[in-house]
Amino acid sequence: ELKVEQNPLFLSMQEGKNYTIYCNYSTTSDRLYWYRQDPGKSLESLFVLLSNGAVKQEGRLMASLDTKARLSTLHITAAVHDLSATYFCASFGWGAQKLVFGQGTRLTINP
């Protein structure tokens, strides 16, 4: 059974700082998803990482995937308050049609 674990689960940081959220998954998978969720809202797709070594960047967020280590990272550069949200990573086992989500990382960025 695929397990997806994120850390940290809670992250409070100051504007302007850099930080990284880690996502480990337990079985072989070539794809990794990152979503953002604001309180009471839906899941907004940030990145779909399609292969080993994939790196994608959008604004202050950069995601990478290492399938050998079964690890993805979401790096936040020079954080701004607008990035406060809960971030989920998700993956799926080979041949499956179900995404398994991590527990989520609640990110709070303070002025």
Add this chain to the structure above:
Amino acid sequence: EPEVTQTPSHQVTQMGQEVILRCVPISNHLYFYWYRQILGQKVEFLVSFYNNEISEKSEIFDDQFSVERPDGSNFTLKIRSTKLEDSAMYFCASSEWGLTGGTGELFFGEGSRLTVL
């Protein structure tokens, strides 16, 4: 931009009542999903649907749950006899090629909040 739409946005029901949550996936998408999220917790898979049949379901998706694509546009989730623990946000999602095809992207609707009293 095409989007997944869900109705109702919020439904309050009494325990034991039947509930139907409705979704209109993006029009050219072939794969459909329901997920749920209990308040403050992680997102859990319920069921995936392709070619008019269930392709995968979780342990949560027991006999009280069913899905249907009654026409070419709607995708519904029915809970036959609701329990208190069914209170959650239910998200519908659709994908053009599924998780393993193309970009594998899933598009989520805004969710239907179900409150069981």
